[in-house]
Amino acid sequence: MSYTRIAQARLSLDDxxxxxxVNDTLTVLEALYDALVRRGETEGFAPGLASAWEVADKGRSWxxxxxxxxxxxxxxxxxAGAVIASLARMARPDMGVTLGAPGVYSQYLTGANFEAPTPSSVRIVLAEPMADLLDLLVYGYxxxxxxLDDPLARPCGTGPYIFERAGDGYFRARANPDHFGGPPAHEGIEWRRVSAAKDRLAALEGGDTEVANxxxxGVEPTGATAQTYLSPTTIIYLFNAAAGPLRDGRIRRALNLALDRDALIADVLGGAGAALHGFLSPAHSGYVAEGQPAPRPDEARALLREAGVERGLMLDVDCPTSLPNEAEAxxxxxxxxxxxFGVVLNVKIHEDREAYAHRVRRSEIADMCVFDSSPLSTFRVLCEKIDSRVQGSWWLGYANPAVxxxxDxxxxMIDDAARAEIFRECHQLLSDDPPWLFVYNHLRRxxxxxxxPDWRTRRDGVLDVRSLPRFGASTDG
Structure with a gap:
């Protein structure tokens, strides 16, 4: 059998x-499984296992x-029974684990009723409305x-590729000729773990792989088509707004106005980033593109004087050694x-990234900490990190009643355009009264x-094997 080879930095088969x-994980999951819906190519959502859907009761009944x-x-x-079984498992408080913190999905699905009006229809009745439910269900494989009791033992979904085997540093799947989207373009896919970016480049240029992520x-590979895409995961510093000097919104705003993000991107990332001036990336619903502030040092100093710390301020900062990998630099x-600006950072380094995430989840941080915000759902970002009534896993004392x-x-608001306008209002309010230090998004190649020339990356940055063109000759297994 012929396999199209994909070289990527990480290779794991997650639940x-x-x-x-993680892009490298999602590309595998999306090959093996389908969800009820998929992200649309440019916006919105497209049919997946569900050919159509209806929403009622202001986003409570789907x-x-x-x-x-x-x-x-x-x-x-x-x-319907099979779909409900997976959704019920997804909703369990011990599932939806990220960096050791479970229950990401259960906070939205707890108390929901999953019903089967007919064998070919599923109704989800939520405990409380969520107009952004589709943004959650794109991951509801x-x-x-x-x-279902142990999906890692033998992965089995409905996706365009069927699991074959996994070995040391590789994973193989063959085409599903009966997939509802039509037969895939490739006989098989082989993902290979190639840890170093320079080695992935060499494998592509040497003909050892068809795709390199x-x-x-800044490097143009020979004999290949390269694209740059923006990772929607935002790199930020969470502020401790519950205790210490960063309870003062003037200081939080001053730090954001002081930062020269373009210089950081040049010095730390070698240009491989896009400046972040609010809580949303350009990939998010509600992103505001106009009027983004450049560094405004005079305003930053004025705010620090107004807050009474113009003579100097020391902030304790927690910093991991990975995720992002450049956190120390x-x-x-x-x-x-x-x-x-008279602001001194006292930095404490943490080498165990999962333990670090647990510390943040337990609010055991100093004045600020290096972190990221990964949901592409604007509603999830607001709910899990900013809403003081929810006090989600990554909430650190911030409160803004207007937001x-x-x-609410x-x-x-089930109308997408109207909901996006609400999110734009949130974006402006949270730029004026920031809960975090906004830094940048990574640019990936x-x-x-x-x-x-016609191939495009998906808007969420995930390498979608369904969209890969044919390459001609490939490896034989």
Whole structure:
């Protein structure tokens, strides 16, 4: 069998009902599984296992009409019972684990009723409305009931590729000729773990792989088509707004106005980033593109004087050694910038990234900490990190009643354009009264062997094997 080869930095087969934003993991999951809906190519959502859906009761009741004739890779039929079994597992408080913190999905699905009006339809009735439910269900992968107790033992979904085997540093899947989207373009896919970006580039240029993800920035690979895409995961510093000097919104705003993000991107990332001036990236609903502030040092100093700390301020900062991998270099560069404003950063380094995430989840941080915000759902970002009434896993004492009123409005606003306008209002309010230090988004590079001028990366940055063009000759297994 011929396999199209994909070289990527990480290779792991995760539980399909855990919560991940890792591109290299999602490209595998999306090949093996389908969800009720998929992200649209440019905006909104497209049919997945559901051919159509209806929403009622201001986003509390959702009815999904399933495609007819779909079968899992083990031959069993897709029906309402199978869908409900996966959704119920996804909703469990011990699932939806990210960096050791479970229950990401259960906070939205706890108390929901999953009903089967017919064998080919599923109704979800939420405990409280969520107009952004589809933004959650794109990750609601439907797993064959035969393996639901342990989907890692033998992955089995309805996706365009069928699991074959995994070995040391590779993972293989063959085409599903009966997929509802039509037969895939490739006989098989082989993902390979190639840890160093320079080695992925060499493998692409040497003909050892057809696709290479996360390549060195600024390098044009020979004999390949490369694209730059923006990772929607925002790199930020969470402020401790519950205790210490960063309870004062004037200081939080001053730090954001003092920061020269373009200089940070040049010095720390070698240009491989896009400046972040609010809580949303350009990929998010509600992003405001106009009027983004450049560094405004005079305003920053005026705010520090008004807050009574113009003579100097020391902030304790928690910093991991990975995720982002440049966290130490970034923190040093920010410290150098803020020194001219009389702000001194006292940095504590944490080597265990999962333990670090648990510390943040327990609010055991100093004045600020290096972190990221990964959900592409604007509502999830607001709910999990900013709403003081929810006090989610990554909430650190911030409260803004005006934003919370807008969150309530967005929760029941099922019109996408109107909801996006609400999120734009949130974006402006949170730029004026920032809960975090906004830094940047990464720019990533992906390349395909040969000339493919019409190929485009997906808007969420995930390498979608369904969209890969044909490459001609590939490896034989």
């Amino acid at each position: 399909p009902h855990n919560c991940t934003d 009815l999904f009409h399933l495609r007819e004739g779909v079968r899992f890779h083990d031959g069993s039929p897709l029906d 439907i797993v064959a009931p035969s393996v 996360t390549l060195p920035f 970034l923190t040093a560069a920010i410290a150098a910038q803020l020194a001219s 919370e009123r807008l969150i 409005s967005a929760r029941v 992906v390349a395909l062997r040969g000339a493919h």
